[in-house]
Amino acid sequence: MTKIFLHPLPIRIWHWVNAFAFILLILTGAQIKLGNAIHFFSFHTAVKIHSWLGWILVFNYFIWVVYYFSTGNIKIYIPPLHHPIEFAKKALRQAKFYGWGIMVGDENPHHSTFENKFNPMQQVSYLMIMVALIPLQLITGMLLWDPKLFEPIVNIAGGLQIVDLIHVFLWIFFSAFIIVHFYLATLGHTPMAHITAMFTGYEELHDDHGHGHGHGEHGNKHETEHSGSHEHTEKSSH
């Protein structure tokens, strides 16, 4: 069985800190907002956890920024917009795969390479999430964290109610997203394939097809420890 390296250590750390923080932030957020309906934590505890994790997420975001921009690998997030029609066709094919192909046992149309890690649908959604939605969630969170300290920015935004509205809408989006995200992560050639790869960095290729499913944020036949400058595949004993 072929084992390929997909996720360098900084990205694995970033991903799991993100995952852990996001889940707890969503839950504590729910506790803060729906305090009379749910009772996971006391308000005070929920706010404490939410504030701590919010800041952890801010610093965590910088791990992502520093890694992807310093290595230049950020290009895997950028859709090839200079070929819009081709890109749209690819995206459509990918959607068809998830909607029907996967049911009838078609091969995943996306064959990942290290330079092209994400399928078109992932590329668009992760780009949006990483450069717009997460920063917006972090910034609105910071404004809510101390509205007086950031008063000028709060005023530019139109008031604290507006800031909160953005923060809550994104909370709703991420709550739904994280469920779908977790499900899609189980759509590798085995349910645990993508998830294991996110821990070890390596994903087993499905030998039947010769390529990994390009799903999730994983699925790549290239191995790059840090710089991605050299590539090789590795045969695993299992």
Next chain:
Amino acid sequence: MYKKRFLLVFLLVSFIFCPMYIFAAKGGSAENNKLCLQCHSDKTLNKKLLNKEILSLYINGNEFAASVHGKISCSGCHIDINMDNHPQSKRIPSRQDYALSVSRNCSICHTEAQLNQRQPIHKALAAKGPCIECHGSHYIRPTAINKAGVQENAYCLTCHRNKISMRMKNGETLSVYVDENAFASSVHAKLLCKDCHSEFSKTQHPVRTFNSRRAYTIETSNLCGKCHKDASKLYETSVHIEQLKGGNEKAPACVDCHGDHSIASTKKDKSIGIVSCNKCHNEMNASYEASMHGKARNKGDEKAPSCASCHNAHNVESAKMTTKIKDGCLKCHKDAAKLHTKWLKNPPVGLSTFSVAHFDAVSCAACHSPNADRGIYLTIYDRKTNKPLSEDEIIKTLGLESDGLMKKFDSNSDGFIEPKEMWNIFAELFKKGQRITFMGNMDVQKATDAHMIGNKSEGVKDCDKCHKPDAELFQNVFVVVKKSDGKPLIIPAKKEVLNSIYTILPMSKFYVLGSSSVKLLDIIFIVALIGGIAVPIGHITFRIITSPIRALRRMGKGGKK
């Protein structure tokens, strides 16, 4: 003897047949006066009056001779004295009474018409005191000499030390008496009268008319600003001047608190901040006395706050229309923001700005007055100027009749502002180009409660009291509009205004974690969650249904191989 009798007969005849003033002016007789002075030059000559006052009857002949009336005989003025029955045992109640009765005789020569013409100020006097009180009696000197000889203040006091008063247009009378002893012990003792009353001096005394005593007081208070520029500038921003300008004449001007001629230094008279406020705000006193502050003050702690400590002395503010009252608290509790961060903080750090964010929206009393009823007050602010928008301005912008505001706001007339109604106010003003925002703050409902500041340990510390849907302290909501007199117009609102989609824009600057969030978003959250769960469930279901197809294809592929 014969000669004397003849003289008396002549005098009697003169009294009857000659115009009296001619007699008084021309009939002076040194001899006649000598006769009177035979007795009245005795310095010990006096008379005990009914009120036990002693009235000196001594006349200094020389001084009298040098006076403007020196050539007039005694009987020219004292027409009721007849040598046939003099001295007689007259029953005179008091010096004042005597002065009044004697002064009546001045009008024999100095008719009212003549006085009013020569010095119109006589006309403005409502209660004319006895002439002799201002002008003296036997030793009256020409005014010019009199002015030259006395100091400015003494000259004014010549008249104003007497109980004279002036008449107002509305028929009221105003005492223009000055208590010279009180003035001498006042903080202004060294000032000249004209330093304040700049229109008046030894040479000029304009006749002024005022609508009422109150109008006089208000106008006179403007004089203070000549020296006390800073205080006057601050007063110009106070709720009191706003009320005065709005037509509420009861609102205090300078002298209402400080007094006029007896004015004391506020450094010495510490009671001014309480006593003068209590003249109008007496209902607040009991709650103040029961507070930590009042108790401390009563125990003799001079640093304990009085009214002005929080509400300011001159730029007095209404607690309902401002959040600045807290500045008064923070004057003493300087480290309040820092102290609150011990428990009022968002980790990982405790910044005082976080406390200040709370201070901005929650009055100190809302937490520290333990038994108070709290309310959420949503004040209409002009978004551009960041100041409360007045009732008049709204009425003008919307083109309403003067009493049409409430009708406009509470369109279904149920006595409460509802979320939709709040949106209508916002939208209609927006259409007219007026951008508003409802600035929210939490305060005690009754002003008396605001003064009942309790012990530190009694303060509200429980986050859940506010930061929870339907929170305990968010049950009473009001919309506040500033009236033209500076007072607030408080209209009850439904508490749903805090959680409605209609109020997101009108209340965009007021947000309270947990208790002011929009209910619709909770529903969207649940729908999104269900949607998020439905995607995998649906997909898995289809994968299960289609699993035979995949199995067949795999078999087909296997077969090929």
